[in-house]
Structure formats: structure tokens, C-alpha cells
Amino acid sequence: MSARDEILAGIRRSLGVKGNETIRRQIVQDRLERAPKGVVPARGQVSGEERIALFRTMAESSLATVTEVGTPAEVPQSIALFLRDHNLPATLRMGGDPRLKAMPWSETALEISQGPSEGQDLNAVSHAFGGVAETGTLAMISGPENPSTLNFLPDNHIIVVSAKDIASDYESVWSRVRFAFGKGGMPRTVNWITGPSRSGDIEQTLLLGAHGPRRLHVIVVRE
């Protein structure tokens, strides 16, 4: 018997089942289809300004910095300012996300390069799929225009998120993912990011910038 079959047989022996019981199969099928939500904390169940404010508070408590701009057109200036304020070089790596591409980068002195990161980029910008107000978490999805390496290799990671994509809870993000990728479908990678990289492995002292970005800066686009 193959390892697979033997393990499954062992499980069934221990559980005292055969594996072909209709009722068990139905229970499992039903759970997978309905995907019940369980307990969703009330904290995130706010809307409008209140939700954006909660997102901001929670993201900041995870040690990210957050700024708001009115329109997508204001993002490049805002990034240029952020880099200058932190004495960082005016360089920026990004993927081909159409929302980012459409922004007026030429109005700034930023030196833009495109593509995934190979570990040499100091600064990168990505566009989030959404945000979660409950914990100030950003949800990123991978794809041809959104390389995952940009989320981890640069020292300074800037994430742009539309205010309308900031949800109350994780469950709302999953329902949007299902709408985009079909039930049971997933992008190759979904990254939830809550603050900049850190480690407490040396004497339980919190230090930022363990392997991933030392800084996480979030730009919320209101419109």
C-alpha cells in the first residue's frame, strides 16, 4: 500500500470510519461550500470615516506610518516627500500595476525602475488589493503586474491602498478574492502585511528590519 493510502487508512481506522459514509462526505462538502464565518470581532464593523480612522490607528500601532492623499495623482509627490523626509535616495522600484502606471511620476524627480526585486532596491511601491481595518493589515496579491519580491526585499516599502478597498474584516477580503478568482480559486500568493519586518529573537528585544523592510509606509487614496 502506498504511504498515502496507508495514512488515510490509518486515520479511518483510528476514527472508526470507512471514508465512504455519505453523511460525512456531505458535512465536509457543505462546510467547504458555505465557508461559515465564525466569530467576527465587532471592532472592525464600522464604515466610512470611522473605518479609515480605525485602519489608520491599527496600522500605526503595528509601527507602520500612514498618510492620506485625495486622489491617485497625488501619490508620486507624496512618495517623493516621504523619501526626502527620511533622507532616502529618490529611487523607486515598482511592478506594472495599471493603477500605479497611470500616476504622474514624471512630475517628480523620482528615478523609477520596473520589475521584480533582485535584492538591490532600497525603495519600492506596491498597490494593495485591499486593507483590513480590524488590525491595520494590507492584503497584497501576486500576479504578472505585482511581483511578491517587492513586498520583502526593499528596505523601505510603500503600499498604496484605495480607501474604498479598506474592509472591516478579513472575511470581506476573502469574499472579494472569491469574486475575482472564483470559489476555491486563489492567486498564487496572498500576503497579509501588518507593519514592518521585526524580530524579538535576541533577548526578546523588538528590533525592526529583520529580513524584510525596515520601514512600511502606507498611502491611503481617498478617491
Add this chain to the structure above:
Amino acid sequence: MTVHTTSPQFKQNAARALHDPQLQKALNNVKQGFIDKRQAAADKLPEFEALRDSARDIKNHTLEHLDLYLEAYEQKVKASGGHVHFARNADEAREIILSICREAGARTVTKGKSMISEEIGINHYLEANGIKPVETDLGEYIIQLRNELPSHIIAPAVHLNATQVEQDFRRVHTHLDAKRDLSEPVQLLTEARAVLRERFLAADVGITGANFLVAETGTSIIVTNEGNGDLTQILPRTHIVLASIEKLVPTLEDASQLLRVLARSATGQEMSVYTTFSTGPRRSGDADGPENYHVVLIDNGRSAMLGTSFEEMLRCIRCGACMNHCPVYHAVGGHAYGWVYPGPMGAVLTPSLIGVDKAGHLPNASTFCGRCESVCPVRIPLPKLMRHWREREFERHLTPASVRSGLSLWSFFAKRPALYRLATRAAMATLGFAGRRRGRFSWLPLAKGWTKHRDFPAPQGETFQARWQRERKGGTA
């Protein structure tokens, strides 16, 4: 065969740990940090207790239907272009991993933190076969340099102080300036970041564990704060996920319930910094990500725990809260437990996986204070399960003869209440009389274990039961 154990020498290990000043200093960090942070996180979320119930129920439901969820998961992984391998034991798992590495022509392998990889001892095996494994979690990297096992399941180097890490870095990073300043923890971190960045970019295969596997989508989930797990899995051409079979959950919603209790219980964070959901290999047109995605599902004793009282242990999500709150762990640290899993969860899991004959001391190393159970996010009744091991140990005649005859003698009296009362009254009177002058004993027959370290007070007055009886009837002393 799994990694070497020193669990049978728990008593010697513990004695050594208690007299190790470096270790005792480091263990103070556990007592201070983790407990307050977890409490603060729990207090901030009114639904926390309800989420613990939900987490418990999800795990129970999954375990009850584990065969079917495994089948569903396997199907989804394959549909997304990944490969699923089943391993009955550590030997099979290591063989599978080695052959994937060979197929990928691997010379170096980066690793995210994974307890199951410790359990199957993959690092030594790869090394023996000419492949260099590099641990990338800062704590795991440090203990790999020292050739040690993790002493804590989420903070593997918690037994060390910064000066010890500095010495290791100076010993191993000989390509760097010998006069460099490493007096601050941040300098150690910066050095490790630079050294490991090279390793990430050079690795041919990345091995991670999985906090959860999602049957609905064929997704593996890892949770890190450093980002090392992500660099391990997106940079090399091949990503191998190692997971024991009980990591399964039905849906993304179920995973989200468990994630809400995991970080809060572990480090007191609202959410870990990086929670990553991976489904299959790189898609067409993707600019990065692994070209090959393999999942190795490892049984190694789990399926035999189902349907027994130890099934509850399979709910464990490896948050470490039980050891963070354990007075025994605080006193002796993780290495004394002698195998991969320390603390209360280790005291229950280790006998299941390597045998109660080898690990019988562990479930005995408990004060039964119950703090572990009171903080467990999936409500595993750890003290009850430790007691079950003690019973099994007794039934299998593994307890020493002196303990067995002592327990038999005690149970003889305990089952005969009248005789018990008479005997305790007589013993008290005798001891009280014998010790009437000094009020204490520095030596007593059969009580060397006590009197070696402190005096035994001579009893006075009446027995507890006698007093209880009298006061219940309304009398006073």
C-alpha cells in the same frame, strides 16, 4: 527514526539548567515579556474567548473528518500545479525531501522556521548528503551556528543572551572585520540580515513549514514577523512545504479564525507582520515566485493519536503560550525536556511521538497549576493529558518500584477512609511527639528528598480532616 532525545535524562538536564547562570538570566525574559503581552492583546478583543471556542471547534471538526479534508486538499494542490507527497514517518519524509532537492540540483537550501523539520531532523540529513541547509529565522540561525535544538517553539534562541550571540557571530562570520562593534542587539541583527540576504539569493530550494493548510483552496499558510519565510519561498526555483497532517483546516474563513488567536496567544500581537497564503507554483506571466511547489504531508505518529484521549493534542497550533506561562519551563528552559517540543505541549506530545518509556519524566514535570490550559487558544486540557500519561506509565510498570509501592500503600489507605483517618491521626501524634522540642525535623525516614533541602515541620494540633469535620459542625478551634 527522529532526532536524538535526552528526555530520559530529564532530571539531570533540569538540575544542570537550574545551575546555569546564563540560562537563568535568559529565562527571565520569558517570565517578563510574553505573559503581559498576551494578556493585553486578549483584553483588547472582547471576542477573544469566543474566538478560542471557535478555534477549538474548527480543529475538532477537521480532525473528525481529517481523511476527507486531506483528500480535498490534495486535489486542490494538484489542480493548482503543485505536488503532494505523503510520508508515514521521518525516514520517508527525509527521503522525499532529499530527492526533490536532488532533482532541483540543489547545493544550498534556505529554511523558514519549522518545528516538523526539527522533528524529522532534516538538516543533518541534508548535510550528510552534501546539501547545505541554512536556517533563516534569526533565532534558528543562531542555534544552527551553535548546533543546538530550539529551546522554545516560537523563540528558538530564548535561552541565549546577546553576548553569547556576539561570540557565535565572531566565531563564524570570519570574513568580517574582527574589530567591528557588536555590543548592541541591533548590530547583531544587521549583521545577520546582510549575511543571510546573500544566502536567500543563492539558494536553489526553499523549505518552509506551514501554520495551516486550507482544504478549500489547496493553500499553505506561513506566519512570520521577520519576512524570512517569504524570502525562503519566493526566491528559489523550488519551494517545499513540510507539514504534519493535523495542520489542515477546511476554509479560508476557518484559517482566519485561528489566525486571530495565534499571534495574540504567541507574542501578544494583533496580527503577525507577514501572513502568507501560497497556492501552487508561479503562474504564467508571473515575474517571480517558485517554479516548483511541493507539499510533504507527514504523519509520524499523528494518525495513531486520533480516536484516543490524546487526539485533543492534535488541535495544537504551536503558539507557545503554554510554555510561556509554565513555572516548570520558566525554571529549567526548553532544552531540559530533551527533544523537539518543550513545555506543557511537549510534555503531552513527546510521549505520543517517541514513547512514554523514553519521555515519561516530562508529564511528571508539572505542578498541575493549570495555567497552560487557561491560556491555550484551542483549549487543550494539558494537565488532564499529562495525568493520562502518568496513568499509562503506571499501568506499564515504568515508574520506579519505590514510587509504585508508595502509591500502592497510599491508595490502600485512601480507599479506606476510616483507616486513613486513624492512620493520619496516629502518624501526626507520633511525629508531633517526636518533634515536640525542636518543632521541626532535619531528617526523617523515607523523606530524604524533602529534608535534604529544608526541614520538615513537626505537626501540631489535629489533622486537616478532623478540623474540617469539626468546623463544618460549627465548632471553633
